[in-house]
Structure formats: C-alpha cells, structure tokens
Amino acid sequence: MHRFLKWFSALLILIVIIGGGWFWLQHQSGSKSTQQKRPIVLKTVRVVGVGDSLTQGIGYDHDHSGYLPILKQQLSQTYYVKPQTANYGIGGERSDQIDHRVQTNQKLRRSLRRADVIALTAGGNDLLQSLEKNIMVNSDAQMTQKMAPLKTEYQQKLTQLVADVHEVNPRAQVYLFGIYNPVYVYFTNATMISSSVDQWNQVNQKVAESQSRTHFVNVNSTLSHGQYQSASAQAKLKTENRQSDQAFVDPEKVEQLLKTQDSKEKNAYLSTEDHFHPNKKGYNVMATKLSQAIQNNVNWRKR
Template sequence: MGDWLKHQKKQPKRKWFIWGVLIGIILIVSGLWVINQKQPQSTGKPKNIRLTAVGDSLTYGVGDPSGKGGYTHLISKKVNRQNPTVKMTTANFGVSGQTTAQIDHRVMTAKKLRASLKRADVITVTTGGNDLLQFLETKLMTQSNAQLTGQLKTYCQSYQKRAGQLLTHLRQLNPRAPIFVFGIYNPMYVYFPQVSFISRAVFQNNQMTQKVISTRSNVYFVSINQKLSDGQYQTAAARAKLKKQATDAGTDHDDPAELKKTLGQNTGEVNHYLSTKDHFHPNKTGYKIMTNLLYQKMSQVLGWLKE
C-alpha cells in the first residue's frame, strides 16, 4: 500500500516534466521556423551586380593587348570566377587623355554615362594622371626645384578641389553604390629613377585624392603606385641598385633643367608591368595587378565577395 501511494505522488511530477519537454521542443522548432523565414531564400540564380567604370585611359584600357578594356574586363572575370553566386557585368566609360575636370563634365552631361551610374551597384574611377602630366609638361622644364615645390603645392590644392567635385557629382547621381578610386603611379621611375621630383609629385597627388576620400562615406582608395611605379624592382635593395646604375651613367639629373636631356636617353631598363609601346600605360601584367588590388579592396568592404 505504501509503495502504491508513493507511485501516485510521483505521477504529477512526471507529467509536468513531460509537458515541459514538449513545450520546450515546440518553442525551439517555432523559433527555428521564424528565423528561417527571415533568411533570404536562394533562388539558385546568381546575384546580378552592375559595375560602372568612369575615368581616363586606365579605365579605357590603353596598353591592354587583348583590347578588352584592361581592369574593367578582368575584374568581372575575377569576381564571377571566385563567386559562383554572383554575376558581374561592367560598363566602361573611360576616355583617354581626359583630366579630372573633363571626366566630371561627362558625369554632369553625358546621358548614357549618367544613366549607367544611377543603376550601378559598384563604381570605379581612374583620374589624376592627366592632371599631373599637364602640370609637369608646362612646369618641369622651366622651373627650378624651389619654384617647382611652390608650384606643386598650388597644383595639389587645385586638384583636390576638382577631385572633390567629381566625387560629389558621382554621389549625387548614386547615393548608395560604393566608389573605388584608383591612385596614380610614376611610369618614368624605372627608366629615370634619379628624377625624384616626379615621384614626389605622384605621391602628393595621391595624398590629395586620399584626403578627399577620407571626408566621404563608402568611398575607397586603391593604391597602385608602388606596384606599377617600381615594376619588377619591388625591394629596397633592387631600387637602390637601379638608381645607382642610372646616376653612374651620367649626372644626377635631379635638377629639372637636366631632365630634358635625360628624357632623350635610353637607359636600357624596362618596367615589366608597363606597355613596351608607350612605356606609360599598364600591359597585361600591369592590368592584372590593378585588378587584384581592386578586388582585394572590394572584398574588404563588400560582404558578398570572397576574399
């Protein structure tokens, strides 16, 4: 009799335990169902990403032996190859020889470009190289080092304003797309490493671009200066040897007045990342480097890209 009473007393506790377990299972299953409903459902189709590239000859792809548009073609191939769920298409609006002001004018007036920028999921920009080239062509041969330093400061202030206006107009057209802005490089470094002023001008031009970018959200700087300027001479020892060879071959040539003589000489050196046709624009290897650096930066800020 005593054992039967003890058994009956245990029954309510056992029932509550069973009910508690069942309720817990129901709550867990319900929670998982709700979470699953909130997750984006895969349709099996790739995510369509539209990239609009605007800029100068580096966007157009001058020097690319395939004639397909340099980095703008290569970046879509790389994105699609490494991200099976993504389908990137690109629109190339590069025009050779254009300065920042000219690119900005197209952004403000060209209908097809404006429409493409508005629809873009990603925007890339190359600018500044032709601005600096015009400055060097007009000042380098006629100014002393002291005069050039002052002129370069004035140039950088002016360029900063133009770059700022360009980015402002791009953002007005498209408030949401991330913008990736390439820096510039010194195409003459490997050929004339002893001419320090050009490298200094390139460095300061890039500083101005970065300064403009730092004040804006969702805009990113892609540095290509060291890779493309130094070419195959990527170590400090290799660059020191290159400079010594150049200076041993003649005068120091750091004086701008001597540069004109230097420009007419063939040093025998070749930058393996630049086109042998003009020794100025990237070749196939150079555009691959630009593509890889762009992809690296994109993967840091775009969650749908694999690193």
Template sequence: MGILIGLLIIIGGGLWWFQQRNQSATPITTHHVTPTKSVRVVAVGDSLTQGIGYADDHQGYLPMLKQQLETDYRVKVRTQNFGIGGERSDQIDKRVTHKARLRLALKRADVIAVTVGGNDLLQKLEKNILVDSSSQLAAKLAPAKVTYQQKLTQLIQDIHQVNPKAQVYLFGIYNPVYVYFSTASMITDAVDQWNQVNQKVASQVSGTHFVTINQQLSYGQYQSETAKAKLKQETKKTNQQYVDPAEVEKLLQDQTSDEKNDYLSTHDHFHPNKRGYTIMAKQLKQAIGQHVNWSTRN
C-alpha cells in the same frame, strides 16, 4: 563526369550495383557555385579606364576584374567602360553631369571605379618641368594641388549624387618613368603629392575608397629595397634629381625598345600592359572585398 559514368553503368546493366555502392560511399561534393547575385561595375575616367596600352580592345582592367570577382564571389558581374584617354578631372566630371548614357549606367551601378589625376598632374609638370629643385616644383604645384583637390572632390560628389548607394573606388596614380629616372625625386615627389590628394578626398567623401597602384606600377619588378637600390645605382650616372624633358619625351616616343618595367607597355612606355592591368584589377578586387557583403566561395 558523374552523369556520364552513371549512364555507362545503366547501359551495361550495372544500375543496382552502382546504387548499392553509393549508399555506403562518401558523397562527392562539387565546387561549382551558382551565382546568387548580379553585380554591375561601371568604370569611368581617363586612359587607365579606357585600357590604352594593352592590346587594341581598350578594355583595360575590367575583364580581369570580372573574372576575379566571379571566381571569388557568388556573383554574376556585368561591366561598362566609360574611359576616355587624356581627360582631366574637370572633363570627366563634365561627362558625369551631362552625358545621359553615362549617368544611367552610374545610377544602375553597384560598384563605381574611377581613374583620374594623371592628366591633371602631367599638364602641370609640362608647364613647370624646367625648375631645378624639388622645393621649387613643390611651390609651383601647391596652388595646382588645391585646385585639383577641389575639382576631384566635385567629381566624386557628383558621382555620388547620381548614385548615393554605390560604393566608389578611386584609384591613385603612378610614375611611369621611375625605372629609367629613379633618382629623379622631383617626379616621384609630385606623384606622391597627387596620390595624397586622391587618398584625402576618398577619406573625406562617404562611400569612397582609395585604391593604390603607385608602388606596384611605378617600381615594376623592382619591389624590394635591394632591387630599388641597385636600380638607382644603375641610373645615377645618367640622371640626377633634374630630368631633361627631351629625354623623357624621347623615351615615350620610342616604340622600338623593350620596356624596362615589366608592368608597363612597350608600345608607349607609359600605360600598363596586361600584367599591369591585372595588378589594377587585383588591387580593386581586394578593396571591394573590404566593403561589400557578398558571400565568398569556400
């Protein structure tokens, strides 16, 4: 706009007046910041990386993360998405150790983001869904937790082996059916246990950081204690601690009803929608901000 005004004044013969006025005027500062650093963000993992649930482009949280990082930091962000829906920790690790294109991308990355664990847990829950108490479920899941921790540790170590310098950010998981079965403590407890594994591995492997999304995506808009109590009051008549797997399957297959959780997709009642993926991007951006030395905008 300043250039356009200057040209108009020149054309009108007022150049001298314009120069004299500018000598005494306070200089106008601009908020434009030229990027000083190029940053590569590589995402690898399951459907939460692939972006299932939001539109058909399967980009998930990466476009929002790119925008947020470029807005808050003097960086030019390049992203690559290596998410495949349905993969467990061992399947993701197999790609990390064998897929040349993925390994090259990881080697060049400054930031590596990982979503993993949901499919490992889902597989175990499907096999043990008929237990009728949290203690029984905990007993069934105990050996599975040990195995998962071993596989997850191997995955994160293999990523660091490809690129020892990159910062690795490990997402947690969430309970996609909480708002429908809020009194089903067995599912909530299982998700909490898996998040504890992810958080523990992140704390034990150098250069790895845990990114939580459980509270935001599980509870959706029901974040306050009052809202959660009201939700439980609404649902306690229809479900208790035990959940009929047929009811869960019916919910996930229903593409005609609106989603009760404002952050999940109406299409499958499981994956994040745009608002949900924006939350993931925000949580990751905040975690990155705690561990990088990029210059911030003022």
C-alpha cells in the same frame, strides 16, 4: 479486459509516435535533398568604370580591354555573382573633363544610377599638364612652390568629381585609384617626378577619405617600381641610373623615351608600345587591388 485495453492503447500510441517520427525524418531528408539540388541564383552586380586612359585600357595590346574584364573574372571566381561591367574611360581627360561627362552624358548617368560598384581613374593627366607648365624648374623648393596652387586646384576638381558621382548614385561604393610614375625605372633619381606623384596620390587618398562610401586604391608602388620591389633592387636601380638621370630630368629625355616604340620595356608591368600605360600584367595589378578593396566592403556570398 481493462488491462488489455490499456496495453493496446499504449501500443497504438507508440506506433503512431514511431510512424510520425519516421515520416518527419523522411520529410526533412527530402527537404535537405531538395535544398542541395536547388541551383544557387547568382546575384547580378554592376561595375562601372569611369575615367581616363587607365579605365579605357590603353596600352593593353591595342584592344582597350584594361582592368575591367580581369576584375569581372576575379569577382566571378570569388563570389556567387554575375558581374556586368561598363567602360566609360577616355584617354587624355583631366578630372574636370571626366566630371563634365558625369554631369552631362545621359548614357553614363543611366549606367551610374544602376551601378553597385563605381571605379574612378583620375589625376594622371592633371599632373602631367602641371609638370609641363613647370618644365624649367630646377630646385625642390621652387617646384614645391609652383605645384602648391596646382595641387590645391586639382583637389577641388577631384572632390567635385567624386561628389557628383555620389549625387548620381548615393548607394554605390566608389573606388578611386591612385596614380603612378611610369618612368621611375629609367629616371630613378628624378625626385621631381616621384615627389609630384606622391603628392597627387596624397590628394586622391585624402579626397577618398573625406567622402562616405569612397575608398582609395593604391597602385603607385607596384606599377611605378615594376619588378624592382625590394629595397636592394631599387638601390641597384639608383646606382645604374646615376649617370643618366638627375633630380631634375631634361623633359626632352622623358619625351624621347615615351615616343620610342620597341619591344623592350624595363618595367615588366608597362606597355612596350608607349612605356607609359600598363600592359596586361599591369592591368591585372589594378584589377587585383580593386578586387581586394571590394572584398572589404561587400557581403556577397563567397564560393
């Protein structure tokens, strides 16, 4: 009888263990199934664009869409996020004018405070006005001398702009675009323009590197050279343009080009309307470059 009770107790314990294990497995399976069926909650990320015409979107089929809608689509495809974008671009503004809005425009400041990502375009109009002041310069040495104080002044203004953006929102990542040479493919040998663009880009990069949570987005080579990206293609351009341009271009020739509205544009990334601003393909370059820079600084869940 005693042996029977021991045997029965052991059997009962075994049944309890097996039953408990089965119940546990079923519970785990059910939990996993529930987890798999549970929808992923999309993280809302707010992207605010501030700046000049490159933020506004001028040149893109007159709809002023620019790069922000393209960036929004790219982020949605890459991450489990719900991007919200706001565009505060105004064509023709210099860096100090953009900064004035950052300091005084309450709607813009409210938008900046809520932003996760802030993208800036600045410098193109500063450079354009600086070149206009020196249209009669006809040597590299003289141009360097004339542009040096203007470059220093621009760096001070841009530094203040980025600092004021960070003051409004210290936690956001700020991405500062570089500028490009819109007439490179027509005046390939015009070192005066290309050199000035390079110097302004150096300022943008230096300012970005000098401030925390700020990143430089370089679009110069792609948008300036367009489809002529290889060394051989650029060499061919220089040969083709040798008769029509020199190191120091007559500003009237540049002005005439920019005023010409036709269906032809030698640079596949720029608008046929003004030969200056990006077309849809060009703004796609800006969005892609910015998206790649964002990927290096966020930990959003990827799809």
